[in-house]
Amino acid sequence: MKTYLDCIPCFMEQTLRAGRVSGLDDAKIKKLLDEVGGMIKDLPVESSPPATGDFIYGKIREVSGVADPYKEIKKETINEAITLYPELKKTVEQSEDRLLTAIRIAIAGNVIDFGVNHKFNISEDVQTILNQHFGIFHYKEFQESLKNAESVLYLGDNSGESVFDKLLIEELGKPVTYVVRDVPVINDVTMQDAIDSGLDTVAKLVSSGSSAPAIIPDRCSREFQDLFNNADIIISKGQGNYEGLSGINKPIFFLLKAKCHVLAGDLGVEKGDIVLASSIIHNG
Amino acid sequence: MKTYLDCIPCFMEQTLRAGRVSGLDDAKIKKLLDEVGGMIKDLPVESSPPATGDFIYGKIREVSGVADPYKEIKKETINEAITLYPELKKTVEQSEDRLLTAIRIAIAGNVIDFGVNHKFNISEDVQTILNQHFGIFHYKEFQESLKNAESVLYLGDNSGESVFDKLLIEELGKPVTYVVRDVPVINDVTMQDAIDSGLDTVAKLVSSGSSAPAIIPDRCSREFQDLFNNADIIISKGQGNYEGLSGINKPIFFLLKAKCHVLAGDLGVEKGDIVLASSIIHNG
Numbered sequence: 001m002k003t004y005l006d007c008i009p010c011f012m013e014q015t016l017r018a019g020r021v022s023g024l025d026d027a028k029i030k031k032l033l034d035e036v037g038g039m040i041k042d043l044p045v046e047s048s049p050p051a052t053g054d055f056i057y058g059k060i061r062e063v064s065g066v067a068d069p070y071k072e073i074k075k076e077t078i079n080e081a082i083t084l085y086p087e088l089k090k091t092v093e094q095s096e097d098r099l100l101t102a103i104r105i106a107i108a109g110n111v112i113d114f115g116v117n118h119k120f121n122i123s124e125d126v127q128t129i130l131n132q133h134f135g136i137f138h139y140k141e142f143q144e145s146l147k148n149a150e151s152v153l154y155l156g157d158n159s160g161e162s163v164f165d166k167l168l169i170e171e172l173g174k175p176v177t178y179v180v181r182d183v184p185v186i187n188d189v190t191m192q193d194a195i196d197s198g199l200d201t202v203a204k205l206v207s208s209g210s211s212a213p214a215i216i217p218d219r220c221s222r223e224f225q226d227l228f229n230n231a232d233i234i235i236s237k238g239q240g241n242y243e244g245l246s247g248i249n250k251p252i253f254f255l256l257k258a259k260c261h262v263l264a265g266d267l268g269v270e271k272g273d274i275v276l277a278s279s280i281i282h283n284g
Numbered sequence: 285m286k287t288y289l290d291c292i293p294c295f296m297e298q299t300l301r302a303g304r305v306s307g308l309d310d311a312k313i314k315k316l317l318d319e320v321g322g323m324i325k326d327l328p329v330e331s332s333p334p335a336t337g338d339f340i341y342g343k344i345r346e347v348s349g350v351a352d353p354y355k356e357i358k359k360e361t362i363n364e365a366i367t368l369y370p371e372l373k374k375t376v377e378q379s380e381d382r383l384l385t386a387i388r389i390a391i392a393g394n395v396i397d398f399g400v401n402h403k404f405n406i407s408e409d410v411q412t413i414l415n416q417h418f419g420i421f422h423y424k425e426f427q428e429s430l431k432n433a434e435s436v437l438y439l440g441d442n443s444g445e446s447v448f449d450k451l452l453i454e455e456l457g458k459p460v461t462y463v464v465r466d467v468p469v470i471n472d473v474t475m476q477d478a479i480d481s482g483l484d485t486v487a488k489l490v491s492s493g494s495s496a497p498a499i500i501p502d503r504c505s506r507e508f509q510d511l512f513n514n515a516d517i518i519i520s521k522g523q524g525n526y527e528g529l530s531g532i533n534k535p536i537f538f539l540l541k542a543k544c545h546v547l548a549g550d551l552g553v554e555k556g557d558i559v560l561a562s563s564i565i566h567n568g
Contacts, residue, residue: 005300005314008317008321009299009300010293012292012293012296016293026289030329033289033324034324034325037292037296037320037321037322037323037324037325038325039321040317040322041318041322
């Protein structure tokens with residue numbers, strides 16, 4: 001997804017919020033805002049929003065000296081999600097369509113996002129999303145693609161959401177490689193977070209090799225690029241990964257909740273909609 | 285009021301919104317965002333937000349060549365307010381405390397603001413504000429100050445709101461000088477807007493002599509400064525004027541609705557609160 005004009009004030013908002021979470025004083029946050037503000041003129045609109053996020057969060061790490069400001073928050077949300085896991089597992093097991101229910105739960109986990117929003121209630125949001133209408137619903141294509149696949153490449157998004165991903169992975173019935181961020185960025189899932197979420201018991205864990213808060217293929221490691229280029233089916237979780245991957249003709253299925261009106265507009269859905277979208281159908 | 289860090293993303297939001305209202309294409313709006321972004325590093329936090337607004341809206345005029353992008357919107361809101369006037373006049377006349385009811389209505393008019401917000405419903409908001417609790421209520425001091433004043437200096441804010449100001453001016457019982465913006469900026473009230481609102485029949489109209497979207501005294505004309513320095517009582521409408529005037533020890537009464545959490549925090553009230561605040565009491 002290109003950077004829309006509406007993303008630009010949002011970059012400043014994110015800078016401010018992340019600066020505060022990193023415990024920076026006002027003078028240092030002002031310095032960050034100065035840098036991000038000055039960078040806007042050099043920002044090619046063709047670049048995706050997480051490419052700018054990569055710059056912003058890199059700057060924050062540099063100025064703050066704090067490598068993982070969301071460390072405690074991530075632990076809390078992973079633990080909260082783990083507490084919900086047994087009941088959600090039962091929900092999956094008792095449902096008519098286990099795969100679809102697990103998909104809904106995996107999307108519900110996507111509300112745990114400190115980049116776009118910071119207000120959510122996991123258990124309430126799960127209940128809503130279990131019954132919510134899909135804005136885009138390429139479920140048949142997903143089932144078909146999954147059936148024919150030898151293995152699944154699963155692109156993680158946020159910590160906590162990762163526990164919900166486990167539930168979906170357990171329903172896929174195929175070997176899964178789960179991709180995590182190479183370094184901590186916002187509350188995105190890293191190798192350690194994936195292990196804390198119990199994902200090492202259900203999937204092979206691989207780093208993207210990139211510091212960006214999303215999969216932007218040409219910033220990723222050669223190892224990731226090989227996996228990506230040869231994947232039978234790719235499950236991409238969340239807004240950031242959509243922003244980094246939309247427009248690429250690969251068998252990607254985007255699972256997300258559209259949390260801002262810009263991304264919703266790009267997808268052709270309403271803000272708040274849940275989405276299971278095939279990139280191939282979507283790109284026409 | 286100083287510029288808070290939270291104001292900085294808001295400046296970018298305002299730039300984007302005003303650029304669109306001015307009918308600029310995306311490339312030109314991007315150019316504006318580049319300039320405003322680059323200006324942040326030179327922004328002294330001691331300067332008030334409308335001082336930055338002055339820069340932003342000046343840039344927009346320069347880039348767009350459109351002197352008054354809100355011209356049509358202003359006309360519509362003035363006409364809508366004029367339609368409501370007879371009923372509101374009756375409300376004032378039938379109320380137990382005419383002055384207070386007129387103050388409430390004048391504050392209700394303050395929701396007509398395209399700078400901070402862009403969603404409001406005048407007649408609904410009036411009904412709410414007629415019954416709303418005040419976050420700050422220096423009414424006794426206002427009555428006392430008004431009683432002892434020979435005349436009133438009234439600092440206008442938005443077009444449309446200006447019609448509601450007329451209702452309050454009619455209840456003051458003193459000669460009033462009504463101050464308008466020198467040039468069109470956002471939907472702020474100019475000389476022509478004040479005349480269209482019927483204010484010339486109840487007050488002497490004077491320009492601030494400044495292009496800022498608020499009264500920032502040292503940017504105003506000598507004529508305004510003389511009026512301001514010698515005023516017995518000053519009624520200051522809206523957020524912008526508060527931002528430009530807070531901290532100044534003059535007999536100013538701020539009438540406004542706190543429309544953003546930054547200003548609400550500065551005043552020590554909740555967002556959404558209505559306020560009748562004496563600057564002298566407030567400055568302690």
